[in-house]
Amino acid sequence: MTTCQEPIVIVGAGHSGARAAAALRKHGWTGGISLVGEEQCLPYDRPPLSKAVLLGKKTGEQCALYAGSWYAENGIDLLLAQSVDRIDRHSVQVMLQGGRSLAYHRLLLATGSSINSLTVSGADLNGVLPLRTPQHAHAIADSLQSGSRLVVIGGGVIGLEVAAAALQRGCTVTVLERAPQAMGRSVPAIVSEAVVAEHRHRGVDVRFGVEVASLDGTIGVQSVRLSTGEALPCDIVVYGLGVRPNADLAAAAGLSTDNGIRTDPYLRTDDDRIFACGDVCCYDSRLYKRAIRLENWRNAEDQADTAARNMLGQQVPFDAVPWFWSNQYDFALQVAGLPSLGTETKVETIGRSRLFLSTDAEGVLRGASAIGSIRDIAGPIKEFKTALAATAS
Numbered sequence: 001m002t003t004c005q006e007p008i009v010i011v012g013a014g015h016s017g018a019r020a021a022a023a024l025r026k027h028g029w030t031g032g033i034s035l036v037g038e039e040q041c042l043p044y045d046r047p048p049l050s051k052a053v054l055l056g057k058k059t060g061e062q063c064a065l066y067a068g069s070w071y072a073e074n075g076i077d078l079l080l081a082q083s084v085d086r087i088d089r090h091s092v093q094v095m096l097q098g099g100r101s102l103a104y105h106r107l108l109l110a111t112g113s114s115i116n117s118l119t120v121s122g123a124d125l126n127g128v129l130p131l132r133t134p135q136h137a138h139a140i141a142d143s144l145q146s147g148s149r150l151v152v153i154g155g156g157v158i159g160l161e162v163a164a165a166a167l168q169r170g171c172t173v174t175v176l177e178r179a180p181q182a183m184g185r186s187v188p189a190i191v192s193e194a195v196v197a198e199h200r201h202r203g204v205d206v207r208f209g210v211e212v213a214s215l216d217g218t219i220g221v222q223s224v225r226l227s228t229g230e231a232l233p234c235d236i237v238v239y240g241l242g243v244r245p246n247a248d249l250a251a252a253a254g255l256s257t258d259n260g261i262r263t264d265p266y267l268r269t270d271d272d273r274i275f276a277c278g279d280v281c282c283y284d285s286r287l288y289k290r291a292i293r294l295e296n297w298r299n300a301e302d303q304a305d306t307a308a309r310n311m312l313g314q315q316v317p318f319d320a321v322p323w324f325w326s327n328q329y330d331f332a333l334q335v336a337g338l339p340s341l342g343t344e345t346k347v348e349t350i351g352r353s354r355l356f357l358s359t360d361a362e363g364v365l366r367g368a369s370a371i372g373s374i375r376d377i378a379g380p381i382k383e384f385k386t387a388l389a390a391t392a393s
């Protein structure tokens, strides 16, 4: 492979960015790689933050994707605690906060997503936290003492994982969700009901259709007040209200954005030199014949590899079937395909585990979800993933 003087610059030293740097080396790029990230710590894996770290089984430092020495060993210039403020497509360089600029041969935008903030009064009290970084996870883990009262605002996947970890640590847990179902963006109602039943069975108070009016307390949070006037006493509040793609940098550079950075099936933006991957990427899916943006670990991994290959001149379309997992208590949830495209869901049992097959009006399989032990569900979900690749459209 020929190289040129300019490095490949990756903006966003998160999951997808770090994996893309590794993939560039794997696929033969011998030129420079600059990986720029605004966080202070080494690129890390986020899934353990809401699981092993909250349970005290892992520290945030142990979630690093690679040891610090790995970057220098692989000729990757890792620039931490530095954010890219601007892309100058005309002079083909990015401007870092503080004035430094980096010329690029190819540019990969792996800027991820940011949490939606909680805007009710009292959201700035001590003990009110989101969960995105190792710092958040450590702060939450420290507060999950036996007997503590936790209120989780938002019944999404991360909110339910926090609830599960807190209950296992001896806390009293309430989950508040405005919508009529949990994990509404990710799974069909029947799957959500099955997961919520597991929480309620273990003693979590899960409430739907509730609106939080304010958080009350003096320095630290002491209660959550609902719009009905009811006050729920608490020691800690964790909120998980979804994320939004970090696409402003791309938009300011004149690249197309719409629910993320828009790319073609090769993860290339409308500038031939600039690519996107991970949570921020909204790509034209050949498989589904529509624009799709995914917020999961597998997608961050797979798109990093595809983007790296295509930056090196290959023509590899991103045709992966969406897949994600969650771990709560002693069960796993795995979801393949896009169950939201289904209109009907059929249930099958495998031992004590359950499979949910979502089909559309024509009876075509659109998504498969499973709850149970990994041993029971991993094989069937893998098979359905293959079947879904053939039926997706």
Ligand SMILES: Cc1cc2nc3c(=O)[nH]c(=O)nc-3n(C[C@H](O)[C@H](O)[C@H](O)COP(=O)(O)OP(=O)(O)OC[C@H]3O[C@@H](n4cnc5c(N)ncnc54)[C@H](O)[C@@H]3O)c2cc1C
Binding pocket: 011, 012, 013, 014, 015, 016, 017, 036, 037, 038, 039, 045, 046, 047, 048, 049, 050, 082, 083, 084, 085, 110, 111, 112, 113, 131, 132, 133, 158, 246, 249, 277, 278, 279, 280, 294, 295, 296, 297, 298, 300, 323, 324, 325, 326, 327
């Ligand atoms: C607590 C938690 C648990 C999760 N659990 C699961 C799970 O069980 N299963 C699953 O499938 N998925 C899970 N996910 C989702 C998964 O971790 C994400 O989809 C994945 O991290 C996305 O990777 P990414 O590289 O696109 O974004 P990120 O990992 O967020 O990385 C983006 C990076 O870019 C940086 N950045 C942004 N803008 C700039 C800029 N201008 N300059 C410099 N740097 C910038 C950000 O600070 C960030 O470090 C979880 C996520 C969280 C938060």
